[in-house]
Amino acid sequence: MTNKIEIAANSALLVIDVQKGFDDAAFWGPRNNPAAEANIAELMDAWQESGRPLVLVQHASRPGGALAPDLPGYALKDFVAERAEQAALHVVKSVNSSFYGTPDLADWLTAQGIGQLVVAGIQTNMCVETTARMAGNLGYDVLVPLDATHTFDLAAGPGPDAPRLTADQLATATAVNLQGGGFARIVTTAQLVEEVRVRADA
Template sequence: MTRTAIEIADNSALLVIDVQKGFDDASFWGPRDNPDAETNIAALMDAWRATGRPVVLVRHASVHPGSVLAADHPGHALKDLVEERRREDDLLITKTVNSAFYGAPDLAAWLTARGIGQLVLTGIQTNMCVETTARMAGNLGYDVLVPLDATHTFDLTDGTGPGGLALTAAQLAAATAVNLQGGGFARIVTTAQLLSAARAGATA
C-alpha cells in the first residue's frame, strides 16, 4: 500500500548529511545538479528549529589521500548555512563511509534513546551518502522521507575511461528517487510538502 499523506512526527529528526565546504570545489567534483539544494536545506533547518524538532548534523572525514573532505582539509568544515544554524544540542556525527549509521556517536543508539522513529534526510551527495543512509534507515524500520530537492550530487563515470558508463547528476538523482521509493526504503517528497506538514503538525 502506497502512503501519500505526509505527517511529521513531533520528534521527527532532520538529518543534514555532509553539507561541507569541500563540495563547493567544482574542479574536484565536476558538474552538479539542483542549485536550490542549499536554500531548501536551510528552510528545513529553520522549520525544524521553529517547531522544536531535533536536528542531526553529519560530516564526512574522508580517508582517501588528496580528498577535499579530509579531516585536516578546509573543505571538511560545514558550509556556512549549516554552521550558522548549528546549536549545542544538535547531534554531530563524523563518519568515514557512506552511511551515517556507521559514524560516531552512534546514530541508532541516539535515536532509540529518544524514541525517534521518523527521519527526514537532506544533504550531499544524493546517490551516495544520502541514498545509503536512507536504504539502511529503511532496513532498520524507520519511516524515512527524502526531499530530493534538498539534496544534490555530481556527474559520475565508472572510472574506466573513454567508452565507459557515465550518468549526469540529474540522472543519478532520478535513479535514487526510483531506488528509494520503488524499493520501499523511503518516500520521496518535496521541501514544500515537508514545510507545510511540519507547520501543520506543530499547530495540531
C-alpha cells in the same frame, strides 16, 4: 510522489555532509539542483521552529580526500555552521552510511524514541541514499526530500567508453531505488515545511 505525509512530533532531520569541499567544481564536476542549499536551510529552520531534533552528519575523508579533517573542505558550509547550535547530535563518519559514525546514530535514535527520519544533504546517490537505505532496513519511517539534496555527474571508470550518468539521472535513479524499493518515501521540501507549520498552527 506521495501527497499525504505526517511528520512525527520527534521526527529527526538528518543533514548529511553539507561541507565546503563539495564547492570545488574542478574536483567534483557538474552538479545538479542549485536550490539544494536553500531548501536544506529552510528545512533546518522549520525543524528548529517546531522543536524537532536536528542531526548534523560530517564526512571525514581519509588523508588527501577533499573532505579530510585537515583541509578547509572539511568545514560545514556557512549556512549549516550558523545553525549548528540547533543540532541535538553531531555525527562524524568516514563511510557512506551515517549509521557507521561517532557517536552511534542508531543508539541515539533509540534512546530518544525516534522512529521517523528526514534525510537531506550531499550526495544524493551516495551518502544520502546509503543512509536512507540502511534506515529503511532498520525499520525507520524514512522521508527523503530530493530537492534538498544534490550530486555530481559520475562515470563508472576512466576513458571515453565508460558508462556515465548526469547528476539529474543519478538523482532520478535514487528516487526510484528508494521509493520503488520500499526504503523511503520521496517528498519535497515544500511538502515537509507545510506539514510542519500546519501542525504547529493547529
